[in-house]
Amino acid sequence: MPEDKxxxxxxxxxxxxxxxxxxxxAARVSRAFAEHYREEFGISIAEWRVLAxxxxxxxxxxxDIEARTEMEKSKVSRAATRxxxxxxxxxxxxxxxxxxxxxxLTPDGRALVARLLPVAMRFQAEMKARLGPHAEGxxxxxxxLLEARR
Amino acid sequence: MPEDKxxxxxxxxxxxxxxxxxxxxAARVSRAFAEHYREEFGISIAEWRVLAxxxxxxxxxxxDIEARTEMEKSKVSRAATRxxxxxxxxxxxxxxxxxxxxxxLTPDGRALVARLLPVAMRFQAEMKARLGPHAEGxxxxxxxLLEARR
DNA sequence: TTGACATTGTTGCATCTGCAATGAATGTTG
DNA sequence: CAACATTCATTGCAGATGCAACAATGTCAA
Numbered sequence: 001m002p003e004d005k006x007x008x009x010x011x012x013x014x015x016x017x018x019x020x021x022x023x024x025x026a027a028r029v030s031r032a033f034a035e036h037y038r039e040e041f042g043i044s045i046a047e048w049r050v051l052a053x054x055x056x057x058x059x060x061x062x063x064d065i066e067a068r069t070e071m072e073k074s075k076v077s078r079a080a081t082r083x084x085x086x087x088x089x090x091x092x093x094x095x096x097x098x099x100x101x102x103x104x105l106t107p108d109g110r111a112l113v114a115r116l117l118p119v120a121m122r123f124q125a126e127m128k129a130r131l132g133p134h135a136e137g138x139x140x141x142x143x144x145l146l147e148a149r150r
Numbered sequence: 151m152p153e154d155k156x157x158x159x160x161x162x163x164x165x166x167x168x169x170x171x172x173x174x175x176a177a178r179v180s181r182a183f184a185e186h187y188r189e190e191f192g193i194s195i196a197e198w199r200v201l202a203x204x205x206x207x208x209x210x211x212x213x214d215i216e217a218r219t220e221m222e223k224s225k226v227s228r229a230a231t232r233x234x235x236x237x238x239x240x241x242x243x244x245x246x247x248x249x250x251x252x253x254x255l256t257p258d259g260r261a262l263v264a265r266l267l268p269v270a271m272r273f274q275a276e277m278k279a280r281l282g283p284h285a286e287g288x289x290x291x292x293x294x295l296l297e298a299r300r
Numbered sequence: 301t302t303g304a305c306a307t308t309g310t311t312g313c314a315t316c317t318g319c320a321a322t323g324a325a326t327g328t329t330g
Numbered sequence: 331c332a333a334c335a336t337t338c339a340t341t342g343c344a345g346a347t348g349c350a351a352c353a354a355t356g357t358c359a360a
Contacts (some may be wrong), residue, residue: 008271009264009267009268009271011206012202012205012206012267012270012271013206014199014202014203014206014218014219015218017202017270017274018274018277018278018285018288018289018292019179019180019183019273019274019277020199021289021292021296022172022175022176022179022180022288022292023176023179023180024220024296025172025176025291025292025295025296026172026173026175026176026177027176027220028220028295028296029169029172029173029295030169030172030173033169044316046316049164049170052162052164052167053164055162056161056162056163056164061338061339062338062339062340063337063338063339068164068165069164070174070177070178072317072318072319073338073339073340074317074318074319074339074340074341075316075317075318076339077339077340077341078316078317078340078341080339081340097325097326097337097338098324098325098326099324099325099326099337099338099339100325100337100338100339101338101339101340114159117159117162118159120162120167121158121159121162123169124167124168124169127168127169128168130294130295131291131294131295132294134287134290134291134294135168135291136287137284137286137287137288137290137291138168138172138287138288138291138292139168139171140284140287141175141281141284141285141287141288141291142168142171142172142175142288144280144281144282144284145175145178145179145280145281146171146174146175146178194346196346211308211309212308212309212310213307213308213309222347222348222349223308223309223310224309224310224311224347224348224349225346225347225348226309227309227310227311228310228311228346228347230309231310247307247308247355247356248308248354248355248356249307249308249309249354249355249356250307250308250309250355251308251309
């Protein structure tokens with residue numbers, strides 16, 4: 001319990017702590033977004049990311065998705081397996097390098113993505129509308145935080 | 151794979167999708183912050199949040215922490231149990247309502263928080279320095295997203 | 301007072317997660 | 331070419347997570 005109200009450490013408030021606020025906001029948005037498709041389409045966030053990346057980049061390997069979606073390779077691998085079992089994704093060996101697994105959208109997968117993306121874009125539009133003039137500032141800040149470095 | 155490069159759905163890029171970017175940035179920041187204390191202090195993010203809230207608000211119940219830290223009550227309960235086992239927190243029954251568990255920092259807990267908070271504040275300061283002029287915009291946007299629940 | 305209903309915190313359970321170990325394939329070096 | 335190192339994807343495992351069920355306690359109207 002803080003005693004000295006002028007001491008910045010004593011008055012530390014988790015609710016004003018930037019890393020906490022960033023996480024709380026991300027969790028809320030993520031949760032709200034998941035509600036838009038979890039029940040209707042039956043896929044998880046990890047699976048949604050894999051589908052979206054396959055839609056955007058075409059057939060790629062697990063490694064590629066790992067590199068471009070901030071997901072652990074085991075997470076990608078498991079998401080891909082579930083998507084394969086659901087019939088949305090096909091796995092094939094790469095002839096040039098047989099360590100690689102080529103992931104491809106099946107026709108069912110393309111159909112799913114075609115229904116999924118409008119929902120995503122509408123959600124993003126609503127989010128930006130809610131942010132109003134702050135949307136730009138958020139994008140800029142996220143760009144800084146996501147800059148290459150580590 | 152998108153065919154029509156002018157169709158916003160066809161050209162959808164996960165890397166430009168705001169909810170994804172928000173989550174990726176939050177995950178990075180969270181991870182970087184956790185590295186600052188996980189090994190040195192041996193506590194998790196959930197435990198850190200409970201400690202910080204106890205420091206700020208004094209003795210409170212699990213329900214209070216649940217309401218103010220965006221954590222499930224089971225998560226709070228388990229974090230509190232671990233902190234109690236580690237000697238940082240004491241649990242006591244509330245005489246007025248015996249369903250409530252009063253959580254209190256022990257002397258060891260206060261000592262831990264005293265070492266933890268400077269690390270947190272320094273981390274936040276570095277984060278804001280990195281954001282530069284975008285820090286303000288980020289704070290404003292987070293305030294909108296964290297506004298009255300939905 | 302009683303009895304239905306609500307609240308609080310814990311726990312069981314299924315699932316998810318990250319990390320490390322593994323096996324298979326490829327690359328590299330002498 | 332042989333031996334070793336590296337890369338890729340999967341899997342085992344321990345721990346974390348969310349949800350629902352639960353027991354204990356409290357509230358309130360009849």
